[in-house]
Amino acid sequence: xxxxxxxxxxxxxxxxxxxxxxxxxxxxxxxxxxxxxxxxxxxxxxxxxxxxxxxxxxxxxxxxxxxxxxxxxxxxxxxxxxxxxxxxxxxxxxxxxxxxxxxxxxxxxxxxxxxxxxxxxxxxxxxxxxxxxxxxxxxxxxxxxxxxxxxxxxxxxxxxxxxxxxxxxxxxxxxxxxxxxxxxxxxxx
Amino acid sequence: xxxxxxxxxxxxxxxxxxxxxxxxxxxxxxxxxxxxxxxxxxxxxxxxxxxxxxxxxxxxxxxxxxxxxxxxxxxxxxxxxxxxxxxxxxxxxxxxxxxxxxxxxxxxxxxxxxxxxxxxxxxxxxxxxxxxxxxxxxxxxxxxxxxxxxxxxxxxxxxxxxxxxxxxxxxxxxxxxxxxxxxxxxxxxxxxxxxxxxxxxxxxxxxxxxxxxxxxxxxxxxxxxxxxxxxxxxxxxxxxxxxxxxxxxxxxxxxxxxxxxxxxxxxxxxx
Numbered sequence: 001x002x003x004x005x006x007x008x009x010x011x012x013x014x015x016x017x018x019x020x021x022x023x024x025x026x027x028x029x030x031x032x033x034x035x036x037x038x039x040x041x042x043x044x045x046x047x048x049x050x051x052x053x054x055x056x057x058x059x060x061x062x063x064x065x066x067x068x069x070x071x072x073x074x075x076x077x078x079x080x081x082x083x084x085x086x087x088x089x090x091x092x093x094x095x096x097x098x099x100x101x102x103x104x105x106x107x108x109x110x111x112x113x114x115x116x117x118x119x120x121x122x123x124x125x126x127x128x129x130x131x132x133x134x135x136x137x138x139x140x141x142x143x144x145x146x147x148x149x150x151x152x153x154x155x156x157x158x159x160x161x162x163x164x165x166x167x168x169x170x171x172x173x174x175x176x177x178x179x180x181x182x183x184x185x186x187x188x189x
Numbered sequence: 190x191x192x193x194x195x196x197x198x199x200x201x202x203x204x205x206x207x208x209x210x211x212x213x214x215x216x217x218x219x220x221x222x223x224x225x226x227x228x229x230x231x232x233x234x235x236x237x238x239x240x241x242x243x244x245x246x247x248x249x250x251x252x253x254x255x256x257x258x259x260x261x262x263x264x265x266x267x268x269x270x271x272x273x274x275x276x277x278x279x280x281x282x283x284x285x286x287x288x289x290x291x292x293x294x295x296x297x298x299x300x301x302x303x304x305x306x307x308x309x310x311x312x313x314x315x316x317x318x319x320x321x322x323x324x325x326x327x328x329x330x331x332x333x334x335x336x337x338x339x340x341x342x343x344x345x346x347x348x349x350x351x352x353x354x355x356x357x358x359x360x361x362x363x364x365x366x367x368x369x370x371x372x373x374x375x376x377x378x379x380x381x382x383x384x385x386x387x388x389x390x391x392x393x394x395x396x397x398x399x400x401x402x403x404x405x406x407x408x409x410x411x412x413x414x415x416x417x418x419x420x421x422x423x424x425x426x427x428x429x430x431x432x433x434x435x436x437x438x439x440x441x442x443x444x445x446x447x448x449x450x451x452x453x454x455x456x457x458x459x460x
Contacts, residue, residue, distance in 0.1 A: 156344040157334035160272060161316065167399040171339060171385070189327075 105129045107169040108176060109136065114152075114183035117144060124177060129166025133159050140182050152181045152188050193447050197431055198367045200230035202279050202301055206241055209263070209306040212249045221248050228301075230276025230431065231451045232362065234262060234269065235318060235325045241305060251307050257321040261311060263304040268315045272328050277456040280429050281391045326359055329452055336387040336453025337377050339401075346377050362451055370451075377453070386445050387454045390418065393426060404442060411444060411457075412437035420459060429458040 106126040113119050120143055127136060133151070140149050152158055153172050169178040181187065208222040224244050228237060235257065242256035253259065262269040264282050279301050311317050318324055337347040350358070354373055361369035383404040390398045400418050402409065415422055415437065422428055422437045429435070431448045435457075445455045 153335075154338065154344075156338055156348075158331045159335060160328075160332070162270075162397060163399065164397065167401075171399065171401045 105166065107166060107173075107178060109165075109169075110177040110179045111140075112155075112179060112181040114181050114187045115185070117146075117149075117182060117184050120144070127165055129164070129169065131165050132161060133163045133165055133168065134161040136165065136180065137161060144182075146184060148184070150183045150186055152183070154179055155181050156188060158188075190447070194371070195367065197448060198231055198365075198370075200276060200431060201227045202230055202275060203298060204228045204301045204303060206245065206262075206303050206305050208245050208248060209304045212251050212305075212307050214248045214250055217248045221245075228275050229365070230274065230279070232275055233271060233273075233325055233329070234275055234278070235271040236322075236363070245305060249307065253307060255321060257318045257324075259309060259311070260305065260307050260318070261315050263306055263312075264302070268306075268312045269303065270314065270316060271318055271325070272316060272332075274450045274452065274456070276431060277391075277450060277458065280432055280456075280458040281460075329359070329362075330355075332452035332454065333377070339385045339387040340377070340383050340453075341379060342384045346379075350376065383442070386441055387449070388414065388441070388445070388457065389454045390420070390457045390459060392420065392459045402441065409441045410438050411435055411441055414441050414457075415459075422459075426459060429460060430456065 105128070107129045109125050109127055111120045111123055111125065120140070137149060137151055140151065141147065150158065153168060154174070159168055165178070172178060204226050206224045206226065208217070213222050222245065224241060226237065226241070228234070238260055239256040242253070242260065246253065246256070261271070267282065269278055269282065283301050306312075320327075334344045334347050338344045347355075350373065354376070357369050358373040361367070361373070386402040386404050388400060388402055390400065392398065398418060400414065402414055402417075411428055412422065415428065420426070427434050428437065430444060435444065441455075449455045
């Protein structure tokens, strides 16, 4: 099962989005590294409630926070500028904007346990749409302290780990939430 | 139509597999560390691993458990994933000769030169193949479930296939029996009632996109799909499907019908 691959436990690198890193590494891991990674993961996801009006453009809690903040300030300038531009130029600008916005948009994920595995709180999380599905699987492994986890969308299929979460959300969302079920063993074979 | 499908099914690639310098026994003659095979475009590289390892496995300095675990391919120093059909990977990573259609260069034998690597630690970008053929089959099955969900709005059709039907579906890929494949594939599709088209696009900047393309509109062309994704097709930015440069006014439903890959997705490479 692809989503049940052994995920790296010794990774302290939080920029997992940059590449598909699904190495089989087992080994010791310092507590410090673990804490750092855990806190980074927590930052990545946030409560769906209350924060949704916070403005995705200003706030970005994904791993590459620094660069995204720069982009977002640039981006908000572009938004104001483009409104006063002639149509042709604004269409070019808007496609650049769309790209930038796309990298900052967050989507809602509803996490559902299957079997004996604990329920994660909060049940509904937000995650950057540009991340790969691997990021979510890793988060669940860390959070649930499991080495492997099997994830399914809409209780039907396991996506590839390199699939974009935003694309999955667009295609399979139910009431604006992507339903991800997780299980310790194979649930939908 | 049938002939085209048959040609797609039988499409092949010439592949040269060379043992990576890091694992080859020193002073091995070229003929012992290099293997030329014809790989079907509509197949998975991992399915060829047993034959390749059997041929080249005597000349490596590493010990290995089986022909799947800890082996992977690299092209030009870049790890090649096993989970996509060979043809798509070739089009994306290598294929450059499509530019010279009609020229004399086309007569040249095009060779995909891959390195066979082995190691305890997989490079970034490679999904560890720990469970051999079973993992390939599972992955393929879930890709089809996803495609089925996109096509029909649920995975019901594939879930309600009988076990013999499903086994025949998988075996058709191993034994390369196209009629069996088509027979089961037709059970997963509902002509004229398709909801969305399973399509994956690899853009020139190596992004991997899976747009949501509704199938209910009267005619949707490749151009419309690309426009919806902000991709402009032009001279140096062309859409390649199954190794062929496709005209942007082709109907996307027809393209899916003819050129969809063995995992239920239509792959478009932009380069």
